[in-house]
Amino acid sequence: MRAMVLEAPGQALSFRNLPEPGIGQGQVLIRVQACAVCRTDLHLLDGELADIPYPVIPGHQVVGTVVESLADALPAGRRVGVPWLGYTCGRCRYCRDGLENLCDRAGFTGYTRPGGYAEYLAADARYCFPVDKAASATDTAPLLCGGLIGFRALGMCTGAEHIGLYGFGSAAHILAQIIRYQDRSFYAFTRPNDRDAIASARSLGAAWAGSSERMPPRELDAAIVFAPVGALVPAALRAVRKGGVVVCGGIHMSPIPEFPYELLWGERQVRSVANLTREDGRAFLRLAARVPVAAMTEVFPLTAANEALERLRSGRITGSAVLSVAS
Numbered sequence: 001m002r003a004m005v006l007e008a009p010g011q012a013l014s015f016r017n018l019p020e021p022g023i024g025q026g027q028v029l030i031r032v033q034a035c036a037v038c039r040t041d042l043h044l045l046d047g048e049l050a051d052i053p054y055p056v057i058p059g060h061q062v063v064g065t066v067v068e069s070l071a072d073a074l075p076a077g078r079r080v081g082v083p084w085l086g087y088t089c090g091r092c093r094y095c096r097d098g099l100e101n102l103c104d105r106a107g108f109t110g111y112t113r114p115g116g117y118a119e120y121l122a123a124d125a126r127y128c129f130p131v132d133k134a135a136s137a138t139d140t141a142p143l144l145c146g147g148l149i150g151f152r153a154l155g156m157c158t159g160a161e162h163i164g165l166y167g168f169g170s171a172a173h174i175l176a177q178i179i180r181y182q183d184r185s186f187y188a189f190t191r192p193n194d195r196d197a198i199a200s201a202r203s204l205g206a207a208w209a210g211s212s213e214r215m216p217p218r219e220l221d222a223a224i225v226f227a228p229v230g231a232l233v234p235a236a237l238r239a240v241r242k243g244g245v246v247v248c249g250g251i252h253m254s255p256i257p258e259f260p261y262e263l264l265w266g267e268r269q270v271r272s273v274a275n276l277t278r279e280d281g282r283a284f285l286r287l288a289a290r291v292p293v294a295a296m297t298e299v300f301p302l303t304a305a306n307e308a309l310e311r312l313r314s315g316r317i318t319g320s321a322v323l324s325v326a327s
């Protein structure tokens with residue numbers, strides 16, 4: 001099968017012809033149709049995640065069709081989505097407490113397990129989500145991480161009416177549609193002078209959109225920081241009211257600069273959101289179908305994965321970058 005492989009830190013992905021993966025009990029073999037590109041894939045390329053098992057096939061927002069199954073509940077022919085959470089132990093304290101996103105022995109698609117930048121993917125059937133046969137693969141793929149992580153982060157903004165989104169890319173433009181559907185307001189903070197991101201935020205109904213160096217026109221109840229930039233944490237705290245929360249949605253962030261305690265004073269909170277639970281996934285995909293969420297996508301062939309990643313890195317993607325692997 002054709003695959004894009006990361007062989008060492010700091011390298012571009014290499015195109016390789018690999019044998020199709022075999023499957024074990026409880027697994028399915030999936031023919032990949034599309035795989036969306038996530039900022040986490042850039043952190044993987046840059047060696048910013050712990051214990052990367054080189055060589056690794058990235059990609060954790062996969063839509064495809066089951067072509068072979070060793071799992072009764074998921075027979076061949078089904079359309080599925082494969083997210084970042086690829087395995088949990090079911091036994092550690094986090095799994096037992098309903099926090100499988102924090103599992104001590106979790107496996108992650110496109111990181112500790114092979115991902116979807118390839119024609120075929122073996123996955124544990126218990127962590128796949130059903131995807132409607134009529135849905136577009138490239139439009140659905142970005143929901144599987146960007147959408148899901150945004151949704152989990154939004155769940156931590158309890159009671160917030162006015163929500164700041166710092167970094168207006170894949171996750172934020174999907175979450176913006178959920179926030180508007182729920183009759184709440186979002187404020188989009190972009191890189192300075194990022195006209196495309198500001199225009200896309202306005203087209204989705206932003207109450208305000210502008211540079212992250214600016215203050216919004218009103219106090220926010222909560223803010224979600226998607227950009228991997230630590231300096232945005234004190235910036236977001238400054239914009240959030242007493243009792244408000246700043247949620248960090250990325251897996252990696254540059255160091256957070258020192259800031260005066262008064263920014264945190266007033267029972268403001270800073271917290272992170274990590275991974276997803278399967279319940280998050282089911283709830284989010286039901287909601288996304290009801291809204292309905294429409295991801296803005298820029299589609300690349302599998303072999304152009306490096307170009308898609310570099311465009312994401314330099315802020316030249318509006319919405320979500322998606323690799324189209326097969327029709």
Ligand SMILES: [Zn+2]
Pocket residue numbers: 088089090091092093094095100102103104105106
């Ligand atoms: Zn566990």
Ligand SMILES: [Zn+2]
Pocket residue numbers: 038039040041060084145146
């Ligand atoms: Zn992701």
